[in-house]
Amino acid sequence: MKLGDLPLGLLAGLVGLAIILEAVSFPVMAGMAYGPEFFPIIIGIGFCLCGLVLIAADLRARLAGTAAPVLTIEPALRRRKALLRAGAVVIGTVAFIALVKPLGFLLALALLLVFLLRVLAAGWTITLALALGLPFALHFGFTWLLRVPLPRGLIETLLF
């Protein structure tokens, strides 16, 4: 998704204004010339300036008749399949965050692998091999070798 200079500039300007509005609400400490609001305000002004430069460039291009379209979608993202795959990556990650504590690491990871590999149309053999093998290998590596505790669920309680 590629924005033209005009919408990108407007977006930058809005972000800048939001930052400045939030920053001026920070409490001011007596006796300090520059408090917690100082840097965010400078950053906010920077966003606004970048936004103005982009908007100006867009208007100039428009006058010359060479302006880029307001929004271009890459050919890759126009195919439904590609969008579905990208969606699957995002949804899979969000679902993993939600499920890893109730289900435990082993089951959540196996489900994530099956879901992603099947969405990307990998064969069933490789899918099952990875979904059954990799969670255990990683569980071993992280809990035993690196001593990172991973969320435990039913399978972990039964096995270890």
Added chain:
Amino acid sequence: MPEALAAALTSVFTVEVLLTIFLSALYGLFVGSIPGLTATMSVALLVPITFFLDPVPAVAAIVTTTATAIFAGDIPGALLRIPGTPASAAYVDEAFILTQRGESEKALGASLVTAAIGGIIGVLLLTLFANQLAGVAVRFSSMEYFWLGCLGLTSAVMVSGGSVVRSALSLLIGLMISTVGIDIATGHPRFTFGEIDLLDGVSFIPAMIGMFALSQVLRTVTTDLQTESRVAPIGSLFGYMVGTVRRYWLNIMRSSLLGNVLGALPGAGADIAAWIAYSLSKRFSKKPEKFGKGYEEGIVDAGSANNSAVAGAWTPALVFGIPGDSVTAIAIGVLMLKGITPSPRVFQTDGDLIYAIFLAFIIANLLLLPLGSLAIRLARHVLTIPKRVLMPLILVFSILGAFAVDNTTFSIGIMLVLGLLAYFMESNDIPIAPAILGIVLGKVIEKNFLITMIKTEGDLLGFFSRPIAAGLGAVTVALWLYLCLAPLIRAARNKSKRNHSESETPS
């Protein structure tokens, strides 16, 4: 120095460290040779593991992975015309034309031997420069660090290529991310949206993993899941390697020096070093007409420059805590977690570790010769791993890496959000590197600004009150003026030229 060197020797030549270097070299070669997976990404994915290693093997792993991944990027570049890492992009056509003529051994032999030599020269220069620089830098105070931080950010905007506005936007995004969390002076939470997990700020490693790995997964699953590659077998490289060194030793020396200096500039990494070395190589070559038609001289220059740049990036990272590229930005994070703060005194306080880093670099580059040859032979098989299997695996390792750093699922969320942000930025031609430097340097700049303001009781002219600070400040301000005014001057000049030509042509 001799004691530190002896201590470094004993700490590097242990089974644990040597095994770590060996495994990291294999890992770096593997990841680097897969198109789309960059050296930075391979290091970002490695970081959670380094947390649980001792400082020396942890840093050795990072150093080895980068050095080998940058070389390995040449392999798919030469064989398939797809650079494995951006650092190989400068000479990918040159190498591929050689392959098409059936001379892939010539291209790969040249890039392997120059990578190893460039890397070693880079480390030797690093040893030399860093120590000298540290001697000057011990006298630096908050004012000098403030300006160095600003100078680093400015150079990141200037060299990142493409439009200055977009680079500046990227930088601002990074700076903005760095302000999230409790304010250092007053303890007031900023931009945390009431989220307790954000009080400490945006966790850096999940952010890096998201921006480099997740965005790449998204890009790959939407674009080129289909491409399958076939690669012809490759013959012996040894003869070509010896021939390259004998013929081009002067080029290797020159470009290693150049690459090292460029690598030390914040924001300019191995990829920019390779591009500049390639164009200089063409300009100074005795046979410039052969460039672009399958000629190894450009590969020699760019190949030694990018590996030397990898070491150069460590100079400002170790002495000032200002990363020379995205990899050293991660490395600084790892060093801090190990209780080692990069500073000019690091040679006194952690001298053995610093020399251990240098030694690890040298070992990694020596190992590159045998392991690199092996990787070239195995490349045929690695390059045929289907992406539909690889991408889910990278996502799994990204998730696990983000989780392991702070042991919270919130970090996975950070990785996801910043991955989507990076995907959006890249789609809009906004480079990622300035944002990374912004995240790292934002806190440095703000902290040193506030310290200076407390020292000078709010007098901004205090930033010019010490000679070195004044010099650095003048350079920085001059660069800012140049960045702002150059486009205006250029536009005005174009306009007057156009007016001029219009008045000359009778209408």
